[in-house]
Amino acid sequence: MKLHSLLLLLMLAAIAAFATLNWEVFLSPTELSLGYTTVNTPLGLIMLGILAIITTLFLAFVVYLQGSVLFETRRHSRELQANRDLADRAEASRFTELRAFLEAELSKQSTQNGDAKDALLARIDKLEHEFQSFMEQSGNTLAAYIGELEDRLEKISIPPTMR
Numbered sequence: 001m002k003l004h005s006l007l008l009l010l011m012l013a014a015i016a017a018f019a020t021l022n023w024e025v026f027l028s029p030t031e032l033s034l035g036y037t038t039v040n041t042p043l044g045l046i047m048l049g050i051l052a053i054i055t056t057l058f059l060a061f062v063v064y065l066q067g068s069v070l071f072e073t074r075r076h077s078r079e080l081q082a083n084r085d086l087a088d089r090a091e092a093s094r095f096t097e098l099r100a101f102l103e104a105e106l107s108k109q110s111t112q113n114g115d116a117k118d119a120l121l122a123r124i125d126k127l128e129h130e131f132q133s134f135m136e137q138s139g140n141t142l143a144a145y146i147g148e149l150e151d152r153l154e155k156i157s158i159p160p161t162m163r
Contacts, residue, residue: 026045
């Protein structure tokens with residue numbers, strides 16, 4: 001229990017004890033002036049009634065404040081939940097956009113890798129073809145040199161008269 005609530009209860013208990021101890025004095029009739037007339041009533045009882053009315057009004061005001069704070073809290077809670085839902089949806093859409101972007105980029109990379117692979121294979125085929133052509137030319141040149149050497153060796157080994 002909060003301190004101010006405890007003090008309020010202690011004050012009400014003290015007033016109740018005071019009224020109980022002095023009940024006969026509270027009930028003793030007194031002549032009261034209402035401005036245009038006079039009335040013979042117990043002043044203590046009227047004061048206790050006024051205190052009870054003020055206390056009741058105060059408690060009603062406190063209940064009203066508590067209720068309005070509760071309604072305001074619920075309203076803020078609903079707004080906060082709506083904002084959370086909105087933020088969650090926005091986050092989900094950002095994830096969806098990120099996924100679409102990543103898929104597009106991966107597709108683009110895959111296409112580029114395929115193109116690069118095709119270009120590399122074409123270049124390897126070209127180099128292989130050039131290498132085979134070079135090997136044929138080298139073989140032909142070597143065969144021509146060997147043939148020329150054989151011709152020279154034949155010319156040298158066979159005497160000129162035998163020809």
